[in-house]
Amino acid sequence: MSTPCICTTLRSASRRMASFYDEAIAPVGVNIAQFSLMRTIARAAPLTLTELGRLTDLDRSTIGRNVRVIEKMGLVELGRGEDQREAVVTLSDAGRQVLADGAPLWDAAQQTLDERLGVETMRNLRSMLDSL
Amino acid sequence: MSTPCICTTLRSASRRMASFYDEAIAPVGVNIAQFSLMRTIARAAPLTLTELGRLTDLDRSTIGRNVRVIEKMGLVELGRGEDQREAVVTLSDAGRQVLADGAPLWDAAQQTLDERLGVETMRNLRSMLDSL
DNA sequence: CCACAATGCGGGCATATACCCGCATCCATG
């Protein structure tokens, strides 16, 4: 056999990691994709779906659907911009609460990893992943 | 801001990498998840869906659905085992052909990464991901 | 000013993925 496929390894690690974080922040009622999306929204709101897509490097249609899910949960609000085509996203109070409640859980998960792998390794990993 | 979320970074890298490999092996008509699944099947066939799930660390229902897709493409065959409950998977001739045709494309993608990041870095990355 | 290109979205379609439930089959124990 040749070298194991880095892509498969990466995808597998991504699933495991997502599962780990999902479990960690489950108490606040969202998954890691939603939590992460909300964090991005919190940083940049108000912003359009297209901008959000650019920030997260996700397809705009993906963003649209994902935002609708957390909108139905009452965590974000969707409105129209000056440009009537734009859908503008903002966090709701409930959404801010979820972010606040989730932050320590998220930090704890992060710290667990830091302890398990070492801060240095984590830093390395992050920089490698970014350079992909 | 605290440290960027390793989970988000990982998920993002996973998407980019999958996209990169998808493009590389697109000529043979499957995506990287399917190709990787077929490689696992090739290594272990004949095997049951549950075994395949264990090998790939994927949920059995996910395996069932994914296998059905490549079965419809004529790349694998599904039969019953001695144990009438088991669904046994084997590669078809067309499937073997896809693996053969895809191998050099897959190798090329891998090599592109090795060149871009350095073999040493890639090795490091792989071992970190495995340890997650 | 107006037709046409550009932009922003929603919806359709497809795959990947997980969890849970129910059904069929198998197996071990009384």
Place this chain on the structure above:
DNA sequence: CATGGATGCGGGTATATGCCCGCATTGTGG
């Protein structure tokens, strides 16, 4: 040998993701 627990699957439901098409709005060149 019969019955209950264990095992293997399929299907339902839900999210995440990408691509493409069509519609509405905006902006621009003639």
